[in-house]
Amino acid sequence: MENNLFSLSKFLFCSADIYMLSRFFASIYPYKTSLKNRYIYGISVTFIIFMINSIGSSALNFTTVPICYYIFVLLLFKVSLTNGIAYTIIYFAFVGGREVLFELLYRLIIHNLPLYIPPWFTTGGVYFLTVEYFFGYLFLLYIEKYIKKINITNNNVFSWYLLIVPILSLMISSCFVYMDFPKPFSVQIFMCSGAVLLYFSNAAIFIILEKYTDMMNKIKYAELYSVKRDMESEHFKNILKINDHYRCFMHDVHSYFGSFRLLALNGENDKIVEIIDELKGKIQKETNIAIYSSNPVFNAILSERITKAKELEIEISLFVEKNIKFDFISDADMISLFGNLLDNAIEAAEKCEIGKRNVNIKVFMGTNYFLIFHIENSFSMKVKKAGDKLITSKSDSKHHGLGIGIVRSLAEKYGGSLNLIQKDDLFLTTLAVSAFTEG
Template sequence: MINDAFRIFEQIVIILIGFFSTYIIFYFMSRFERTLYRRKYVYVIAYLIYTGALFVAQIFGGFTLNIIVTIFGTILVGHFLYNNKKIYIFYYSLYIVAILCFNIAALPMLEAIYRLVNVDFYNVVTLNIASSVVVQFINLSATKLFIIFYGRKNIQKISRFQYFNFLVLPLFSIFYVITLLMYMQIYISIEDLILLTVNIASIIVLNVFITNVFESVSRNNELKSELLLYEQQTKMQYDYYNSLEKKYKNSRKLIHDVKNHLQTIEELYRQQDSEKAKQYAKDMDKMFDKFAQRSYTSNKVLNIILNDKIQKAEELHIFFDCKIGNADMNFIKDIDLTSIFANLIDNAIEGARKANKQKYVLLKMDKFNGSFVINIENSIDKTPATIGHKFQSSKKNHEAIGIGNVKRTLEKYEGDVRIHFSDKVFKVNIVIPEA
């Protein structure tokens, strides 16, 4: 009776592992870059068909057919449901081959670890179940690493939160499942097998649930950052158009008095006081100059940002020198332009504002060797404080997140940022390859 129940338990666990294995593959394709979005029921049907095909291949075809079905099934599902770019056929194939190779290498390694830490299984079935469950949890962690490595091009950017996500929970699950299987070997009843099955199913569901929760939290944080940037951009646009309206009203007053100004200049020339007439004309030119809105680039949003920040600098009596060459950066999203330029220029103005003597900000931007080069320099009063490799904000209860936001934004465009500073000057150099 117990033997029959144990065989049933083995089959149930194999089915659970099969569904979990399919979930990991679908999770990879959904978190990798996507171009296709179908109705949800299409993915549910594809998930069931894919899993069923793997079960059939495993039962009737063995290991070789299982590999073939896994590779071609992943390519078909990925190409028609997630991303139809041809290069992603290679990525999907590479991922499956990497996971299969990892599984082949992991099984003997697990057996060696069992022997090393004196983990004894009294029958082959329990050993196979334990190893299969452990391998799937390791696959989930490896998949998350694969996504980060190929999605961000830099595996060193993993946060502690992400480490907890793909290491701590799977490791706990592995320890929990192995411990359960070891103690169940001492004495086991049908009720124990039912509880064991429920526990294994629960730990798998928990991993899926927590993974989705972490993804949601991460996405919410990204959306909050984007929302703050949109608010910042909206405020700058509002201030920009409000400034235009004020200038328009003032210009109407000036135009109304133009006739009087011209008559005054004519009278000065009639009296042969050419010096005063020239000075009067220069003063008028300066007055008109105040109402002119400067155009630095062909990008509307970047113009708004620059006009807003330069006006802010002038109000703080900070000299702002802006030299823009070929700067057609229309391939960069408006929200990302705001993140890069608003953060950096705000930091530069804040640093220059506190400088004891010269208060200045220099912005140079041009195209060089197929890349856009941006240099921002400002005066400072002392060497910036740092914690590790991060800058510490001088504002009370405020984190210096501006540079971090810039770096994350530049990663999207494979850009690079370098920072140099002394006790008097702070320099930021950015290089963005042309798209």
């Protein structure tokens, strides 16, 4: 009967671990499964961890339990593979730090009070383990209170730097466990106080770094919003300018028709053709600003690059399928995706001889599910490769060549791909992004 109760308590502790893990991630990332599936996954992973613990191997626990945590996180939350690894390790470091802290506190009590604390894997140790888990739950609520207010993105590379402090502090505090506990009471207090401060500093530094990351993301968003606002303003000005030109033309159109009538009656047809050609050229010159799509940001991206290409004597060919929707791509990502690819194509074409500078752009729906952005540009340099990846040919390789990496990352974010092919003196770029993937 006692063994059954002990086994039940171990299963409940495993359940508590999974519950606190899910609460930790729920304060950062949204769920992607129904409540029913959460319970199914939770019970399944709890049972697996319970079976692992029952074997009684610390090495096995240390290597397999984090993997179980990671799989559970991927099943429940909308988290990237890399961020899932980073935050699972952070959580596991918090749990390990708690266990080390309580081990030192138990030693302090045993050495100074007439109290016996049995090992946690015995029936008597369950009560002390309950206290430890209750403290762990309060610690989780403390962290949750702050990080719930922070917007942590899935492409947060900074999360890997968050691993440094918890892992390092766990290593330091673990060394205390393998050291002989000092005999002087003052040294014992000093060691345990240091362990407590080290443990709580983990949470404080973790929250500070997350807030810093959130602040930097907001600054970046503000800068991109400013760019978007300027683009939309320029787009609106261009439309007003074109409308003004056409209003002037429509105002004079009756005078033109009157002149054409008189010239026609006098048989001066050549003069009519001459005036029409002159008028056509004037209209084209004054309304040189084209509207390529209904999306102001995408239109501004194309307008800016096409104007630049014409200045560099690059022949531009453009096809944009009608009624294409770009709403599923955020404005910031649109600037990074299309802007980087167009800049690369124009820079490559510029290095070719005048008369051989060409950029052919096509934007269309490849299927009902994918938006295709295809560029063919003239190319005069040999492509450098490292395996399957292209290497920039620019001398300042440290700062250049980042654009393609950004585009690849964003293509994956939108469930698509980026293909780069060199074919003789042409360079072919094909970006495909899913119109049904959330950005």
